[in-house]
Amino acid sequence: MGKPTGFLEYARRGIPARPRDERKADWREVYTGRPAGEVATQGARCMDCGIPFCQSPAGCPLGNLIPEWNDLVYRGDWREAIDRLHATNNFPEITGRVCPAPCEEACTLNVNEDPVSIKLLERSIADRAFAEKWVVPRPARTRTGRRVAVVGSGPAGMAGAQQLARGGHDVTLFERADRIGGLLRYGIPDFKMDKGVLDRRAEQMEAEGVTLRTGCHVGVDVPARELVDGFDAVLLACGCEEPRDLPIEGRELAGVHFALDFLIQQNRRLAGDVIDPAEEILATGKRVVVLGGGDTGSDCVGTSLRQGAASVLNLELLPKPPETRGPQPPWPWWPDKLITSHAHEEGGVRRWSVMTKRFLGDGDRESASGGRLRGLEAVEVAWGRDPETGRPVMQEEIEETRFTLECDLVIFALGYVHPVREGLLAQLETQGLHLTGRGHVATGRAWQTSLDKVFCAGDMTRGQSLVVHAIADGRRAARAVDEYLMGASELPAGPARDLPDMLAGGG
Numbered sequence: 001m002g003k004p005t006g007f008l009e010y011a012r013r014g015i016p017a018r019p020r021d022e023r024k025a026d027w028r029e030v031y032t033g034r035p036a037g038e039v040a041t042q043g044a045r046c047m048d049c050g051i052p053f054c055q056s057p058a059g060c061p062l063g064n065l066i067p068e069w070n071d072l073v074y075r076g077d078w079r080e081a082i083d084r085l086h087a088t089n090n091f092p093e094i095t096g097r098v099c100p101a102p103c104e105e106a107c108t109l110n111v112n113e114d115p116v117s118i119k120l121l122e123r124s125i126a127d128r129a130f131a132e133k134w135v136v137p138r139p140a141r142t143r144t145g146r147r148v149a150v151v152g153s154g155p156a157g158m159a160g161a162q163q164l165a166r167g168g169h170d171v172t173l174f175e176r177a178d179r180i181g182g183l184l185r186y187g188i189p190d191f192k193m194d195k196g197v198l199d200r201r202a203e204q205m206e207a208e209g210v211t212l213r214t215g216c217h218v219g220v221d222v223p224a225r226e227l228v229d230g231f232d233a234v235l236l237a238c239g240c241e242e243p244r245d246l247p248i249e250g251r252e253l254a255g256v257h258f259a260l261d262f263l264i265q266q267n268r269r270l271a272g273d274v275i276d277p278a279e280e281i282l283a284t285g286k287r288v289v290v291l292g293g294g295d296t297g298s299d300c301v302g303t304s305l306r307q308g309a310a311s312v313l314n315l316e317l318l319p320k321p322p323e324t325r326g327p328q329p330p331w332p333w334w335p336d337k338l339i340t341s342h343a344h345e346e347g348g349v350r351r352w353s354v355m356t357k358r359f360l361g362d363g364d365r366e367s368a369s370g371g372r373l374r375g376l377e378a379v380e381v382a383w384g385r386d387p388e389t390g391r392p393v394m395q396e397e398i399e400e401t402r403f404t405l406e407c408d409l410v411i412f413a414l415g416y417v418h419p420v421r422e423g424l425l426a427q428l429e430t431q432g433l434h435l436t437g438r439g440h441v442a443t444g445r446a447w448q449t450s451l452d453k454v455f456c457a458g459d460m461t462r463g464q465s466l467v468v469h470a471i472a473d474g475r476r477a478a479r480a481v482d483e484y485l486m487g488a489s490e491l492p493a494g495p496a497r498d499l500p501d502m503l504a505g506g507g
Helices: 020-024 036-044 066-074 078-086 092-098 118-131 155-166 196-207 224-230 259-270 295-307 342-346 424-430 467-486
Strands: 147-151 170-175 211-214 233-236 256-258 287-291 311-316 349-352 354-361 373-385 392-397 403-406 409-412 416-418 454-456
Touching: 020 342, 036 066, 036 118, 066 078, 066 118, 078 092, 078 118, 092 118, 092 196, 092 467, 147 155, 147 224, 155 170, 155 196, 155 233, 155 467, 196 211, 224 424, 233 467, 256 259, 259 295, 259 409, 287 295, 295 311, 295 342, 295 409, 311 354, 373 409, 454 467
Parallel strands: 147 170, 147 233, 170 211, 233 454, 256 409, 287 311, 287 409, 311 349
Antiparallel strands: 354 373, 373 392, 373 403
């Protein structure tokens, strides 16, 4: 694959970012592209490694044919490259922007050299395909007459709906927001992914026969039972959006918010929506503290800096990861190591092993009395390692490190615990829908729930995970629905579902 000696001759070049001061002054995408010749050179670095771990479960849940399209780009056959990309991935222009690229960590070159720039190649192929108008609608040649409802238009719902439409079914995609995309639309900042990326896919899906019903909240505007009774099959793909809270003293103070509320507002501003001034969450001129050090925390840091925050502090409860890969988990799995995002490079301060104890309000600086946030109290904690699993284990609070700091805005980026129960799920539970002990929708190997003709895919059943997992789940669930309706399916199967998932929470 590629040039046999390419990895010896060429150095890795990843996706370039715009200068920090320039990108902080606007909301356009941080990362740009490279000329076709440079991208082809990066494709030449892909070596004939025998076992391409990049497309193994450790590297790509979609089973992307990475060595094949690396080689095609190296040889200048970009048209065939997008066909090989689309063979396993409905939306490579999305994963090429927001996926953390576990495929690169699993690249055989990454054992002792810099890995192939797989993410650069994927994004470059997809962007060129749109520029050349190679991406066109692919409507089914025949129709089955079967009606399928897909609830939720995030990556799992979009992928599932598109696959089912290509299988000949009449698909209606329900989305409670006014535009499709789910968290891709409103949870991911524009500086990571321009929303035109979603708009052009929506146009393609409509041309393929998918009916988009936005502004329709199933479980509120449409009773869940009515939906189940009115369609031949239902695919639930509503995501995992119940945020993890921090119920400590002062939690009720004005100025303490969930990350998603903060990010949604900014995305709506950029889309031209008017935000009620009484409900605005803005970092402008404020001392901001972001709790949580993952991708969502990074998005909040970047958003706060662009809004003109006076200062940004990112606190993480867990210990600081090592700079390089440790023994656990082993290659080719996603490593436990420090990740510094473009947002962290733009400004702010990061601190690890810090537990927030209480929030302080107006008036008495030693209490949470008063209505508006004015500070917080925190303490450093000591961590050890579980000798069997290697996972961090909190040992004690270091009392002498207790401190207070002034802040005007605190944003919780602590992850998501399970799907929202109110409305849709609560109504389906009364009909016999089973949930797991963690509150996710329970499904069998064929993606079917405990209710007849009701299926589920993505974070709603898996828990908070990666976009690439959601797309893969949507594709596999679509095949399961197709088999349920038709007795057999010609839709792509993709990798097996029950392979180890060591990527959850990786981004």
